[in-house]
Amino acid sequence: MKPPPFDYFAADSIEAAVQALADAGGDGKIIAGGQSLMPMLNFRLLRPSVLIDINRIPDLAYVRDDGECIRIGPLTRHRTLETSSLVAEQLPVLHEAMGYVAHLAIRNRGTIGGSLSHADPAAELPMMSLLLDARLEIQSLSGRRTIDARDFFLGALTTDLDEGEMLVEVRLTKLRKGTGWAFEEVARRSGDFALASVGITLSHDDGKISNVRIGLMGVGETPMRATDAESLLAGQPFSETVVTAAVDSIRRTVEPNTDLHASSDYRRHLVGVLAEQALSKAWQRATQAAHD
Amino acid sequence: MTDASLKAVDERQDGVAEELATRPKIIGARVKRTEDPRLLTGKGAYVDDRKVAGMLHVAFRRSDHSHALIKSIDVSAARQAAGVVAVLTAEDMSEINAVFATSRMRDYHTTPITALASKKVRYVGEPIVGVVAKSRYLAEDALELIEVEFEPLPVVIDPETACLPSAAVLHDDAGTNVLCFREFKTGDADAAIASAPIRVSGRFRFYRKTPVAMENRTYLAEYEVGRDELTLYTSSQVPGIIRDALSDALDMPGSQLRVIAPDVGGGFGGKASLYPEEIFVAVAARRLGCAVKWTSDRMEDLAATSQGFDQIVNAELALDANGNAVALKADVIGDVGAYSIYPWTAVIEPVQVVSFLPGPYKIANYLGRVRGVATSKPPTGPYRGVGRPTSTFVTERLMDMAAQRLGMDPVALRLRNMIQPDEFPHRIGSGIIWDQCAFTECLNAACDKVDYPTLRARQAQARAAGRWFGIGVACYAELTGIGSRISVAPGMPINTGTETAKITIDSTGAVTAAFGVTAMGQGLETTLAQVVAEHLGGRVKDIRVIQGDSAAVPNATGSYASRSAVLAGGAATLAAKEVKDKIIRAASHLLETGPEDLVVEDGKVSVVGTDRALTFRQLARAVYLEMRRIPADKREELASTKTYDPVFGTSATAAHLAVVEINPDTLEIKLERFVVAEDCGRLINPMIVDGQVHGGVAQGIGAALYEEVVYNDEGQNVTASLVDYIIPTATEIPPIEVVHIEAASLTTLGGFRGMGEGGTIGAPAAVANAVADAVAPLGIDILELPVSPERLFRLIENSKQHKDATHGHET
Structure with missing residues (x-):
């Protein structure tokens, strides 16, 4: 070795x-x-x-408030995001997810740029970048370009990055005031890669679900948004029926791999359980915020 | 004397008497581990820490085939590579004798152990070529230039299939993959089962496991050319065994061959056998005339360190209508891997399973059959608990299944069937004799600790609320501190029944206690110092303990089989007492006092009731340097070498109790509580015993819930990193509560019973029973370990389908 x-x-x-x-x-x-x-x-x-x-490049590690979005330098360590008060205030779902990223020793070294470029389908940051509508800034000799996270992840450990390109900034959209959110994950042990995980943001709009985003990971070749389930939920009053429909839709659409730790069937079961829990938590938070 | 001064003397004497009466003995004291300041601050000296000028490094080209003929090996390019000093194949080492793990046991086939595979490979990861280079980096670069042409043979992965006549045979000389067969029989189990009203049975499977010591195996051979002297530094539990085996393999006398195990970072049985890499570095150092080191990386450790467990047990327990066990029958297949490991043989794990299956219970009729079957996987070897984690899992699951069938409480059923305190010694159906075991005492103590009736009431409430809450117990005994009459593995040509201590006070008054046993982290440096201090009258901190050095004592094996406290502790007792006698004789001359008026304590010898005393330093100077003070014919070296043989040995007992809660949605299994009530005889250091129990239980929890080595159909290890071979971490282990029974053994010196393995023996069964209890309302049995959420998911899905099918049939 x-x-x-x-x-x-x-x-x-x-x-x-x-x-x-x-x-x-x-x-x-x-x-x-x-x-x-x-x-x-x-x-x-x-x-x-x-x-x-790139560890010696100055000013490559930062978390900045830029009005609409939070700008994060590619060399920002996981631990910095986990403990950032700006992240905790503006992106509480990310704050929660960071606690699930591997172990402390790894979080002290690992970076957001590295995690997104590596694109492990069971890693938290790629899924968070989808959930939070990340815009990724990429640089090469021929200049800069910006790409949406949803176009960035092409497959397991495969991204849209060209061989000559480097990820130079991540911009995450701030959650609107009153957004309900939740992050749920099951792994074999604390700190392991997720067997399945769900991240959700949504708003309470006069008793109805709106702006719902559901991110899934560990259940496909890339992190993904559960767009069918999002459509089922959008504009609906929160009810057991609509949640069950969303969960069923998620279980139908995912195609998880079988590996040593979990079969495709168990992962499918699990992602549904987690989605149900996350929806309920996110709705509670959104409802609470609407009443405050 | 004035009245006042007389009073002062009286008071002082009262003070001394009081101090003597109340001061805790050194044996039994919670002494902090004296090795910890060194080990915990990174100042330990492990083999890999040792660096010698001109030292070369080894990397091995290992087999990527499970079972194949080696058609050709081309190392010409590798020999030319940068930094490469030598590239050796089996052909280059033909003068080295193969080592055989022999046994007088009938129906046993041995297999040759060599440094490198010749002609044939039998598992993925088997060393074929050794590259010796100036750095490990360069050695690994050169590996890529080696061309090996294989002719694949059928892989032999499934142990049941491997028994069939149609199976490919791994060792032509054996002519079969069944390397051993044994049967134990008492009474007529078949007849008793046939007529019994209650029968429970199952096909139990305990999957393969690997020890995962924190320190990977590391070997450094240093060679002194002018004297033809070889010193092997090895991360081994058994330096004495390695020295003797290398003496045969290299044809060198022990006086020129020294094997030292310095600080060793965990063993768990994985470092208790002779390894090909160990032979290789010794041969290479002698061949090249310089120091040669090999440090296993984690991938090699997972591929080529001896593995454990891997048994299939078809077992049936029969009881009468009142819940008295009448018969137990078992057929065991142990997947022993590709070679019969030295010195323990392929017999060690599987035979222990059938030997211990009857456990702590009175079962009149027993039939146990076992086959140890070779497969194209790495060899299995001793793994903490050796066979008994499996036997305890099977018997304790059967007990719970029987309790459920009878509608009895599982604890009550156990107490009814256990050998009672007045029924010892008791011979169980396999022939093992329990001398005096605290079976009922341990089980009652564990139940008292958790307030068992209240806990069951809590479970009833939890169940009513839809929660999956389970309680599991497991009881067992193990033979420990085994003496010369009962060998650890029968028929082996090595002596596992004695250990030797050599205690010396040198001319500076310093005490050195040398042992052949080895510490792999279990705190022997402290416990042995406590035993020596107690019997010598020294101070723990002043006693330098040397372990794991084959040159320290004439004969030794090492640390395994929960023996070191009993055997080394016994030897330390004998030697310390003799040195103390010598101290008293010398002091009697020097202080001109009768021996009966002398006490030796705290590193000095004093005349009772006076302030006249000699420190060990003063005494030693007088004995060794100040030649006129003791007559020449009365002068004695302040040293003693003693060997202790407990002849039969003893046993240790425990009851484990686990409480689990399973999340019915995600199927995550959480241990709420874990209690161990154990009897390891007289405690030398309760803190160290607690630590050993904690570590053993953590390992047992790993076996129950997490750890599994998986080989795919091609014989590839698909759990070759710690991402896939998962071991529990601190977050997965609940607080472990330990109750000590401390029934001193009557058959060993000092009453010690030995306890290094116990935690791993009881925990898997207790966790399995707790998980089974939690899901009992679903009608599911737990017959396979580890029970992962995935396995649980499949069991539940199958049970649902089964129910649906039954339901469909009825309607």
Whole structure:
């Protein structure tokens, strides 16, 4: 479990990093927290010719309030997001989810840019980026582009990032005042990858469900939005019937994998259970907010 | 003397008497572990910490086939690679003798153990080529240049299929995959079962497990060319066994071969056997004339350290209408993997299962059959508990199933069937004799601790509210501190029945106590120092304990089978007493006092009732350096070497009680409470006993709920990282409450019983029973461990389908 030989380049700017990526001709790999990359190197599953270290690039780790959205630098550690008061106030669902990201030691090193670029289908941040309508800022030698999170995740460990591109900022849409939210997850042990997980935001609009977003993870090749269930719920009064319909819809639409820890059937069962719990919690919060 | 001074003397003497009467003995004291400041601050010295000038590093090309012929090996490119010093194959090591785990047992087939596979590979991960290079990085780079051509043979994965005549045979010399067969019989189990009104049975499965010590196996061989002396530093539980085995393999006398286990980071049985990599580094160091190190990485550890359990048990228990057990019958298949491990043989795990199945119960008729079956997986070896986690799981599940059938409380059923305090010694159906076990005492103590009737009432309320709440108990005994008459694994050519202690006071007055046993984290450095201090009259902090050094004592094996407190503790007692006698004889000369007036305490010898005393330092100077003070013919070396043999040994007992709650929606299983009432005889250090129980229970919870090594149909290990082989962490383990019964053993010196393994023996069964109890209203039995939420989900789904089908049929 030692990595194959590679060159090492410590970039001092984003420009230098993307230049190094371009120079590597598709064979370079950016290293930030290294929490997924280092094991893959040690298993010799990856053989990059050069590791481009972005840890020394100044001002790449930040959480900023930008009015409509929260801007997060790619080198921001999970632990920073977990403990950020801005996140806790503006994106409480993300705050809750961060506590489920692996273990403390990993959260101290792992970064949001790394997690999104790695795109594990059972990781919290990719799902949160879908749920919170993230806009991802990407840079390469040919300039910058912005992409919606929903277009970014193409498959397990596969994103829209081109070989020469680097994720340079994540913008998450703030939750509107009065938004109800919930995050539910089941893993084998505390800190493990989710067997299934559900994140929800919704509003209470005169007794009816509105602005409902449901994010799912661990039950497909990518994190996903449960759009059918969202449509079933939108504009409806909250009731057991409508929740059951939404849960049934989720269970029908997901196609979870079977692996060592959980079968497809158990995951399907589980995602329904969690969706039901999350809907109920989110609705309670939204109702509470509407009455305050 | 004035009245006042007389009064002062009286008061002082009263004070001494009072202090003597009230001061806790050193044995039994809650002494903080003396090794912990070193181990917990990163200052331990493990094998991998040892760095020697010019040291070379090894990486192994391992088999990626489960079962295949090796057609050719091309190492020419690897030999040319940067930093590579040597590339060795089995062909290059032909002068090294293969090691065989032999046994006098009938119907047993041994298998050769070599450093590298030749001609054939028998599991994925088996070493084929060793690359020795200037760094591990370069060695691993060179591995990629090695070409091995395989001719695949049929994989042998399912142990039941492996028994069939049609199965591919792993070892042609054995001619069968059934490496051992045994049968234990008392009475007529078949007849008793046939006529019994109550019968419960099941096909029980305990899946394969791996020890996962925090420190991976690491070996460093240092070689002194001029003297042809080899020193192997090994993360082993059994340096004595390794020394003797390497002496045979390398054809070297023990005087030139020293095996040292320094600080060792966990063993759990996984470091209690001889390994191919251990032979390899020894051979390579001698061949190359320099130090050679191999440190296992976690992937290698999961692929090639001896694994455990993996048994299928078809068992049936019969009872009369009053709930008295009358017969037990079991057929056990143990999947022992590819080789019969040295020195324990393939027999060790599976035979222990049938040996211990009757457990703490009076069952007149017993028939136990066992086969140890070779498969193309890594060898199984001793794993903390050895066979008894499975036997306890099976018997204790059967007891609960019987209680349910009878409508009896499971605790009441157990108490009715247990060997009662006045019925010892008792011979169980497999032939094991329980000397004096606290079966009923432990079970009652565990139940008292939780207020069992109230707990059952709480369960009834929880059930009424739709909650899945379960209570499980498990009771067992294990043979511990086994002496020379009862070998740990019968018929083996090694002696597991004695241990030796060598205690020396040197010319500086320092006390060194050397042992052949080894500490893997269990605190022996402290407990053995306590025993020595007690019997020598020394202070715990002054006693330097040396362990795990084959040069320290003439013969030793190591630490395994819950033996070290009993055997090393016994040897320490004998040697310390002799040294103390020598101290008193010397002090008698020096202080001109009769021996009866001398006391040895706190590292000094004093004349009772006076302030005349000699510290060990003063005494040692007088004995060794100040030549006129003791007549030459009365001078004695302040040292003693003693070997202790408990001859038969003893037993340790416990009752475990688990309380679980299962989330009916997500099927997550949460342990609410865990209680252990245990009897390990006289406690040397209650804190260390608690720690051992906690660790063992955590490991047992892992076995019950989380841990499973999975091989797919191609023989590939699909749990080859700690992401997939999951062990419980602190968040998964509830607080563990321990009640000590402390019934001193009458058959061992000091009354110690040994207790290193117990936690792992009781916990899986207790958790299984608690989970089964929680889901009993659904009509589900728990017959397989680990019981994951996934397994539970499938059991529930199957039961629903079964019910639907039955329902459909009726209507």
